[in-house]
Amino acid sequence: GTSLPGAAELLRLVSQYCQIERAALLQIDQNGQADGTVPVHLGAQFDIDMADPLVGYACERRRLAHIALDEERALSGSRYLVVAPLTDMRGDMRALLVVDGMPFFALHDETLQMLNLLLGYYADGLSASELAAPIRTAHPDCPPEFAFELARMWRVRVESGVASALVTLDFPVAAPEDDLALPISRIQRSLDVVWRVRSDAGSQLITLMPLAGSAAVEGYLARIDAWLGQHRSGGLEASGVGSRISLIDTIEPLTLLERLLKGRHGR
Numbered sequence: 411g412t413s414l415p416g417a418a419e420l421l422r423l424v425s426q427y428c429q430i431e432r433a434a435l436l437q438i439d440q441n442g443q444a445d446g447t448v449p450v451h452l453g454a455q456f457d458i459d460m461a462d463p464l465v466g467y468a469c470e471r472r473r474l475a476h477i478a479l480d481e482e483r484a485l486s487g488s489r490y491l492v493v494a495p496l497t498d499m500r501g502d503m504r505a506l507l508v509v510d511g512m513p514f515f516a517l518h519d520e521t522l523q524m525l526n527l528l529l530g531y532y533a534d535g536l537s538a539s540e541l542a543a544p545i546r547t548a549h550p551d552c553p554p555e556f557a558f559e560l561a562r563m564w565r566v567r568v569e570s571g572v573a574s575a576l577v578t579l580d581f582p583v584a585a586p587e588d589d590l591a592l593p594i595s596r597i598q599r600s601l602d603v604v605w606r607v608r609s610d611a612g613s614q615l616i617t618l619m620p621l622a623g624s625a626a627v628e629g630y631l632a633r634i635d636a637w638l639g640q641h642r643s644g645g646l647e648a649s650g651v652g653s654r655i656s657l658i659d660t661i662e663p664l665t666l667l668e669r670l671l672k673g674r675h676g677r
């Protein structure tokens with residue numbers, strides 16, 4: 411269905427990494443009921459019985475269930491091997507993965523952990539535009555992926571206590587061809603997301619570093635300092651580039667962004 415974008419790609423990944431041969435992704439409502447959308451299948455199509463005991467168990471517990479672990483469900487006659495609800499970042503059930511065919515030897519912890527990881531990654535993406543909306547409404551120029559990742563990392567902080575970091579670089583006013591923000595925006599970890607903010611006061615580069623501690627932040631600033639030393643007359647200070655470090659910790663994202671964007675104006 412259109413409400414499960416990328417479902418076929420998810421099933422392809424599930425097949426590749428978890429040795430699943432036959433499965434279906436079914437859109438469900440918050441109560442674990444099918445909403446009438448046609449399921450997306452991997453391999454030969456099969457019927458999904460919402461009254462199946464393993465389906466009921468997985469939806470009731472809101473977690474992955476499989477016959478090797480949940481033996482009482484197998485004894486009560488489930489026809490499936492694995493059933494896993496996909497829960498979005500608000501905690502709402504959005505879809506159900508039902509596995510009808512995979513090698514029994516693949517039903518072990520590592521495979522199931524990988525399956526949970528893939529499903530969680532996909533489910534997070536279902537909430538992307540919704541989660542990014544408040545930030546994008548306040549700051550229409552903010553890239554969607556930056557807004558989403560900022561909202562996502564705030565959720566991680568609230569739920570697990572793990573902080574992330576924002577590094578803000580304030581660049582002096584320069585001609586477009588001398589704008590350092592663009593080349594420096596490429597000096598980042600693969601996880602990082604950047605937002606280049608342009609204004610009459612000069613460019614800002616805000617780098618969101620998910621799950622980054624002080625060592626990662628210091629390493630990032632050291633790489634920028636070294637790049638400037640190599641390609642310009644000196645490092646951050648000599649180039650007139652100001653740097654500020656903020657943790658995604660106690661201040662909610664919108665307030666934090668307001669402070670960062672106003673920071674170069676003396677706040």
